[in-house]
Amino acid sequence: METLASARRPRTCRACGKRFEYPVKGSEATRHHCENCVEVPPETRKALERLSTRVAQLEAQLKTLQAKPIAAD
Ligand SMILES: [Zn+2]
Numbered sequence: 001m002e003t004l005a006s007a008r009r010p011r012t013c014r015a016c017g018k019r020f021e022y023p024v025k026g027s028e029a030t031r032h033h034c035e036n037c038v039e040v041p042p043e044t045r046k047a048l049e050r051l052s053t054r055v056a057q058l059e060a061q062l063k064t065l066q067a068k069p070i071a072a073d
Contacts, residue, residue: 011029014052015040
């Protein structure tokens, strides 16, 4: 049974963080990588993924730090 309408939802590219639709007819994008990053060599993409993960972690930490005031003592 085809459930394309519900299967197609916004994805976030693991390598560059771009939001993209998947699956899109005629698009090379995969579940985890957008059209652009699919063409990037795997080793390079791995590096991008590492950086992207790191940035996400730092953003989360920053949010936590911004949420709570610095302890007085
Ligand atoms: Zn991408």
